[in-house]
Amino acid sequence: MxxxxxxxxxxxxxxxxxxxxxxxxxxxxxxxxxxxxxRPGEFFAFLGPSGCGKTTLLRLIAGFNHADSGRVxxxxxxxxxxxxxxxxxxxVFQSYALWPHMTVARNVAFGLEEKRVPxxxxxxxxxxxxxxxxxxxLDQRRPAQLSGGQQQRVALARTIAVEPxxxxxxxxxxxxxxxxxxxxxxELRELQQRLGLTTIFVTHDQEEAxxxxxxxxxxxxxxxxxxxxxxxxxxxxxxxxxxxxxGTANIIEGRLAGDGASRAFEVAGGPKIPIxxxxxxxPGARMVFRPQDCTILAAGEFSAPDRTAAAGTVTYREFxxxxxxxxxxxxxxxxxxxxxxxxxxxxxxxxxxxxxxIATSAVRFxxx
Amino acid sequence: xxxxxxSLALAAPRARARRTATPGQITLALGIAAFLAxxxxxxxxxxxxxxxxxxxxxxxxxVNFVDFFRTDLFLRSFWNxxxxxxxxxxxxxxxxxxxxxxTSRFAFxxxxxxxxxxxxPLIMPPFVGAVAMQLFFxxxxxxxxxxxxxxxxxxxxxxxxxxxxxxxxxxxxxxxxINLSAALRNxxxxxxxxxxxxxxxxxxxxxxxxxxxxxxxxxAGASLVFVKVFDDLATPLLLNVKxxxxxxxxxxxxxxxxxxxxxxVISVVLIVASVAAMALSALATRGIDYSTVQRGGGGLARxxxxxxxxxxxxxxxALILLLVLAPHVxxxxxxxxxxxxxxxxxxxxxxxxxxxxxxxxxxxxxNTLIYASMAGLIDVVLGTAIAYLVLxxxxxxxxxxxxxxxxxxxxxxIVLGIGYLRAFYGVKLWDGTPLAALWIVIxxxxxxxxxxxxxxxxxxxxxQISVSLEEAAENLGATKLRTVRRIVTxxxxxxxxxxxxxxxxxxxxxxxxxxxxxxxxxxxxxxYGLYVLMQSAAGRGPGAALGVIAVVLVAVCTILSHAVxxxxxxxxxxxx
Numbered sequence: 001m002x003x004x005x006x007x008x009x010x011x012x013x014x015x016x017x018x019x020x021x022x023x024x025x026x027x028x029x030x031x032x033x034x035x036x037x038x039r040p041g042e043f044f045a046f047l048g049p050s051g052c053g054k055t056t057l058l059r060l061i062a063g064f065n066h067a068d069s070g071r072v073x074x075x076x077x078x079x080x081x082x083x084x085x086x087x088x089x090x091x092v093f094q095s096y097a098l099w100p101h102m103t104v105a106r107n108v109a110f111g112l113e114e115k116r117v118p119x120x121x122x123x124x125x126x127x128x129x130x131x132x133x134x135x136x137x138l139d140q141r142r143p144a145q146l147s148g149g150q151q152q153r154v155a156l157a158r159t160i161a162v163e164p165x166x167x168x169x170x171x172x173x174x175x176x177x178x179x180x181x182x183x184x185x186x187e188l189r190e191l192q193q194r195l196g197l198t199t200i201f202v203t204h205d206q207e208e209a210x211x212x213x214x215x216x217x218x219x220x221x222x223x224x225x226x227x228x229x230x231x232x233x234x235x236x237x238x239x240x241x242x243x244x245x246x247g248t249a250n251i252i253e254g255r256l257a258g259d260g261a262s263r264a265f266e267v268a269g270g271p272k273i274p275i276x277x278x279x280x281x282x283p284g285a286r287m288v289f290r291p292q293d294c295t296i297l298a299a300g301e302f303s304a305p306d307r308t309a310a311a312g313t314v315t316y317r318e319f320x321x322x323x324x325x326x327x328x329x330x331x332x333x334x335x336x337x338x339x340x341x342x343x344x345x346x347x348x349x350x351x352x353x354x355x356x357x358i359a360t361s362a363v364r365f366x367x368x
Numbered sequence: 369x370x371x372x373x374x375s376l377a378l379a380a381p382r383a384r385a386r387r388t389a390t391p392g393q394i395t396l397a398l399g400i401a402a403f404l405a406x407x408x409x410x411x412x413x414x415x416x417x418x419x420x421x422x423x424x425x426x427x428x429x430x431v432n433f434v435d436f437f438r439t440d441l442f443l444r445s446f447w448n449x450x451x452x453x454x455x456x457x458x459x460x461x462x463x464x465x466x467x468x469x470x471t472s473r474f475a476f477x478x479x480x481x482x483x484x485x486x487x488x489p490l491i492m493p494p495f496v497g498a499v500a501m502q503l504f505f506x507x508x509x510x511x512x513x514x515x516x517x518x519x520x521x522x523x524x525x526x527x528x529x530x531x532x533x534x535x536x537x538x539x540x541x542x543x544x545x546i547n548l549s550a551a552l553r554n555x556x557x558x559x560x561x562x563x564x565x566x567x568x569x570x571x572x573x574x575x576x577x578x579x580x581x582x583x584x585x586x587x588a589g590a591s592l593v594f595v596k597v598f599d600d601l602a603t604p605l606l607l608n609v610k611x612x613x614x615x616x617x618x619x620x621x622x623x624x625x626x627x628x629x630x631x632x633v634i635s636v637v638l639i640v641a642s643v644a645a646m647a648l649s650a651l652a653t654r655g656i657d658y659s660t661v662q663r664g665g666g667g668l669a670r671x672x673x674x675x676x677x678x679x680x681x682x683x684x685x686a687l688i689l690l691l692v693l694a695p696h697v698x699x700x701x702x703x704x705x706x707x708x709x710x711x712x713x714x715x716x717x718x719x720x721x722x723x724x725x726x727x728x729x730x731x732x733x734x735n736t737l738i739y740a741s742m743a744g745l746i747d748v749v750l751g752t753a754i755a756y757l758v759l760x761x762x763x764x765x766x767x768x769x770x771x772x773x774x775x776x777x778x779x780x781x782i783v784l785g786i787g788y789l790r791a792f793y794g795v796k797l798w799d800g801t802p803l804a805a806l807w808i809v810i811x812x813x814x815x816x817x818x819x820x821x822x823x824x825x826x827x828x829x830x831x832q833i834s835v836s837l838e839e840a841a842e843n844l845g846a847t848k849l850r851t852v853r854r855i856v857t858x859x860x861x862x863x864x865x866x867x868x869x870x871x872x873x874x875x876x877x878x879x880x881x882x883x884x885x886x887x888x889x890x891x892x893x894x895x896y897g898l899y900v901l902m903q904s905a906a907g908r909g910p911g912a913a914l915g916v917i918a919v920v921l922v923a924v925c926t927i928l929s930h931a932v933x934x935x936x937x938x939x940x941x942x943x944x
Contacts, residue, residue, distance in 0.1 A: 097837045
């Protein structure tokens, strides 16, 4: 995309507030009491598995779905009752939705014409938008003559040209091949920063959300599970769903034993994780930690004081290059352990007895 | 041939909106409903009402039906209509099955030829073909004269009901061929390979696996042929076969009068037969319509023909082609002949018939162009509007619109004609002329008759447009109306055009409804003129010339609509 600054003068970025939104289709409760605030200029993601309600929520903001109750505010204005064409919210569709009977230039000019922009202004603004996405010179092509990546940029230019208050992106990278996806998401981030436009990005891919977005709302079953920065969500997941959905996590059942200073989380026949006295652990909670927060001790090596050791047997081994993932059975649990790999390291064989050491402070106790 | 099954997938949950419809959409729907009520439901209901009421009085009675079933003539007509339709289905199947088998099973170079065969008969109205077939296959037609000369016997191809069966089989076999071929194309090649893997091959494989899978296509085609033949008025009339149901209804109404209840009773019988045949075919195909093509699965494998098989295939195709071309050739010869009687070929040739047609009979052509294009226009406007309301809104009762428009399929042309006469004769204009006497009524009848077909074309066109194309327009500030104008209509244009051309071409040669409604010769369309001319020996030459013009008109339109559809296919899919 072009490095030149945009010709468009965007209005100051808008704040978005979603208040108590509920939506059902018959018995199917698709959105449940959604409350969210998206800050001006923020790049925000709705992340979740398919069917979690993220696209429904996005389309509700755009005006294609209607909430049973609750409201949506952009800036200070309640837009819940407005039809899509009066909302001033730009949306890039997953399929791009380029009109096949119009040239690229006509596609981009469409919104300006509908908003009754003076004829003399339309040409320059179309050119500026196409320049912004690096498509100068392709304005007389038909959408079918463009590659997938180019089509995606036209869709973006078409939306940006009308200078919306808010930009919605519905899985914009899902129709691109893997390599292009990485490049385009970086460009998207740059463009968003340059325009300072409040942007909502819908995706089911945690890597996409993590790399481009300031904050993420993780959704499941129509409920927002947690809102936070990618780092927060990874380090401090609020519940088992978030822990499991973002990255790999060991989620292990066990029971609370003892009390006071000797309180611990016991895995039958496996590790006993001591719990600090001031820590609150809900009954029925499970122990959660990442594979890299655990190591396999070399023969004769002793566990450090901030770690909890346990004896186990290697059940599987996956060589990943930068690291090796082992499965280690210890008592009733099978634990995934990531060990960094350096040239010359010898690997543990499946079936051998090993000792693992879990970083005690990295362990969290979470419920559903 | 699509039934009214398209209304299904309409509102995926995403299209759900709190408001059911805009005031504009409601007004549009009410307008269409009023039109259908006035020009389809009311005339059809009138026919049924009259059939069930006492003559002169308004009391409900079954006495008319009792009369119907007590009259030998009507019972014979009923039986004859049934017999002719069933035999026509058999005849059409005999022509269509080998052709479908050859194209689907073998790598056959004559496939293009067969595809041409598939639409050649349809461009000529069957009653026009009937006259030409008399000349070739009649008692003193070319074929029988030659047979008599060489072998000393004649075959009664065209005697009585045989003639109707013969002409209708040749005219309607493409319906079976097209449906059956489409069904065969849609069979997953893996089905066949699995059977081969288990030891089945050749004709057994075709009979046990391929044909059962293609059965729904065959039944759809066959039921269509049955209904079309059962309802056809003009072909038996022209062949002078009067003891069939449709001619009886026509004769009762035209000779005894509009008040005679028997015409209405026969109409009800015709409607019931049409609906029953369609319902039976739907019932028969329920549960056996497998549509086996999987994603990425190929069609049936085609085997290369051995030389003798190839020769056999070509011979079959050539024979059928000869038969199919006979009406066309006959008509062309007749249109240029001075006298053609008791001889295999005409005695002399002239262009005088064309001069006469383009002279004093050009009015027929002008009327046809006006009526058919107006009917086509009404059809695509209604078709587009109904398709939009059904597929894109959540208007309550939108399916009823679709259903009503498609119901026209169940109303035979003659019944609609009788209904219009009865319903609109009482409606007088300011100067006292009855509404039924106006030419515009012919246009409306044609439009209603062709609406189901145009509607299917519009549905198909709109279904190919991804909803997100419209949402993108709304998102950029276009209202519903502007979106329809700038996005939906241009993208549907190919389908709309194809719908228009189909409506136009078929309306141009429609006779059964118009035969009832033409009040003066100056209002008559081409098909009516043809019918009148063909009645007399002297009119046959000019009639044939007019027939050739009709065939050319329909052929040009058919090619045009194919071209439009092909161009639409060549265009990239409208974004998914």
